[in-house]
Amino acid sequence: MDRRLSVLRAIVEEFVRSGEPVGSKVIAQKHSLGVSPATIRNDMASLEDEGLITAPHTSAGRIPTDLGYRTFVDKISSVKPLSVAERNAIEQFLGSAVDLDDIMTRTTKLLSTLTHQVAVVQYPTLQRTTLRHVDLIVLTDTRLMLVVIASTGRVEQQVVEISAGITRTDIDDLKQLLNLLCANKNFSDIPEILSRAKVEHEVLRSQTAEVVSKALESAVVERGEERVLIAGTSNLTKFENLNTLAPLLEALEENVVLLKLLGEISTAEALQVRIGKENPISTLQETSVVTTTYRVSDVPVAKLGIVGSTHMDYEVNMAAVSAVASYISRFLQEA
Amino acid sequence: MDRRLSVLRAIVEEFVRSGEPVGSKVIAQKHSLGVSPATIRNDMASLEDEGLITAPHTSAGRIPTDLGYRTFVDKISSVKPLSVAERNAIEQFLGSAVDLDDIMTRTTKLLSTLTHQVAVVQYPTLQRTTLRHVDLIVLTDTRLMLVVIASTGRVEQQVVEISAGITRTDIDDLKQLLNLLCANKNFSDIPEILSRAKVEHEVLRSQTAEVVSKALESAVVERGEERVLIAGTSNLTKFENLNTLAPLLEALEENVVLLKLLGEISTAEALQVRIGKENPISTLQETSVVTTTYRVSDVPVAKLGIVGSTHMDYEVNMAAVSAVASYISRFLQEA
DNA sequence: AATTGGCACTCATCACACAAGAGTGCCAAG
DNA sequence: CTTGGCACTCTTGTGTGATGAGTGCCAATT
Secondary structure: OOHHHHHHHHHHHHHHHHOOOEOHHHHHHHOOOOOOHHHHHHHHHHHHHOOOEEOOOOOOOEEEOHHHHHHHHHHHOOOOOOOHHHHHHHHHHHHOOOOHHHHHHHHHHHHHHHHOOEEEEEOOOOOOOEEEEEEEEEEEOOEEEEEEEEOOOOEEEEEEEOOOOOOHHHHHHHHHHHHHHHOOOEHHHHHHHHHHHHHHOHHHHOHHHHHHHHHHHHHHHHHHHOOEEEEOHHHHHHOOOHHHHHHHHHHHHOHHHHHHHHHOOOOOOOEEEEEHHHOOOHHHOOEEEEEEEEEEOOEEEEEEEEEEEOOOOHHHHHHHHHHHHHHHHHHHHHO | OOHHHHHHHHHHHHHHHHOOOEOHHHHHHHOOOOOOHHHHHHHHHHHHHOOOEEOOOOOOOEEEOHHHHHHHHHHHOOOOOOOHHHHHHHHHHHHOOOOHHHHHHHHHHHHHHHHOOEEEEEOOOOOOOEEEEEEEEEEEOOEEEEEEEEOOOOEEEEEEEOOOOOOHHHHHHHHHHHHHHHOOOEHHHHHHHHHHHHHHOHHHHOHHHHHHHHHHHHHHHHHHHOOEEEEOHHHHHHOOOHHHHHHHHHHHHOHHHHHHHHHOOOOOOOEEEEEHHHOOOHHHOOEEEEEEEEEEOOEEEEEEEEEEEOOOOHHHHHHHHHHHHHHHHHHHHHO
16 A cells, blocks of 8 residues: 555544644654654655645644545545444443333434444434324314324324314224324325325315324424434533534534434435535534434434544444444334 | 622622622722722621632632522522513513424523523423323234323323233223223322222233233333433533533433432422532532422422523523423413 | 721733744755 | 755743732721
């Protein structure tokens, strides 16, 4: 391999470890490239010309640029498999989860512990999942509660107001019909299914049915991607200073931002890394984001990832993100 | 009023405003007590003797001690009512919430915005609420989903494994019986109700019923107080430095800690303020915590509050906490 | 007895200079 | 192409002195 890439690797590794700009001397000493510091310096000058590294000031060493990290990730790094101990720990930790919420919180916590970065985990979206059951519960004369249970175990509830004088039988009929029509159907198909069924079934044209199916649609469509968990924000204090921290924390608390962040990654690519300015969200342009899609029964259902310093340990963290994604898939399948 | 208390008030107010130790001169100028700086100095010396204020070093002004804030809160401060504009904003913001989750997130965000501190809001606990409806949904031959809907609108779900060969009628019977027994009953009473009913109703002694009622109990008891939302962590950067921030963020992410924090306050007192070392949780001993209980139909259901710098604006924040508590009560009632 | 102006004293903060050291770039030699 | 040598740059740490904020105490005043 080109020695200059080895030098880049050494700089990235050393900088990730120490957090300080790295000079030619330490590279020659610690990374046994078999050449003198002077030679390293030549290589460094050329790497700097290419924009892969930069010097904060004359008398300091070099640090990688965003482009430098990019090159490292694309051409140099290899995803380091997790140790057996780590795998066991993951398995035990996720295995003792009792329900969906528990799986999700544990996953999030796990990911932040493994990576020492901020973990961001999206709840399984309803869109690509199927409907397991619809329930209508009579609260009062004029109020029903609609409960929608997804194949992922997620439950959505919503109160609907109806006009008085509807009998329980009417409601039971409606419930049965809705289950008949929608059970095991893909969430994204449900609006169409409902509108077609309206032609055929008279029951669905009543005022009550209209209100209910509207609520059902909104539960299925609108609130599909809303929930995101995060953990490990305290890890930010290691890298950031107080001024840069505040906007970051704000952004991370804002579900909208996180969903935008996760929404922007494609489902196709296995693992996606956005480094510094590559990131489309301005608040996160000083950070790197490693994300991936996780699946249930091979169908992509949501995304997860980490947000952290641009000088994170990419090799370890990329491995952690994909490992956690595959574990969550497994546990969701079982649940 | 004792002039020395006026001096204490001036010191607290000035320090909250500026964040800097306050000297005798500024007090004499800005707070028009009608006396000279020298007099103020005498008062300050005596306040220092009593342990209400302290000087970081010789040539600096004074800052209030925890005890000083305590005295301020108990003897001097008056809860400042919110402005009409604020009230309108709250009403509009909370009023457009669509469901329980929405009410809770909005409340949390609102509280942090109003106070510029970290807001902590507990979901309505199931313990003091009543059960609206139990549902059993057949997933597979050997799996049921138990859905419990609380009067607060909160939904708990749980999957239970049963042995094969149970008919739908059996399950419907069980469901009806459970609803008959438990509907509109207080959550905390349900375990007893179930165990008593077992004597009378044979249905409840089947293996399936045992498993289901066990799950119902655990949904009602164990997971009652689990969820807490927080917002506004970025406000911490204004007061804390990087070293003190990390453990704080960690503590705030840990639901267990937050629940302990909220659990420790009594339901009796309207508004509780814990200042610095008064706080039983060691990580929070550099912060102040203002909490209160909120109610649904006059029954206390959960707690909310703020965690922030000891030199926060107590008057404004205490008002905000109690106002938000009363608003959330109102909106939960309506929902 | 309380209040006040005066004044000496303390100590954090700032600016500046200066030394030390890290790291570089370049050059000439191998 | 690599290497040792060396002058150069610039950050970082340290020490010194000036500045000024704020105090405590005292004697005088009300």
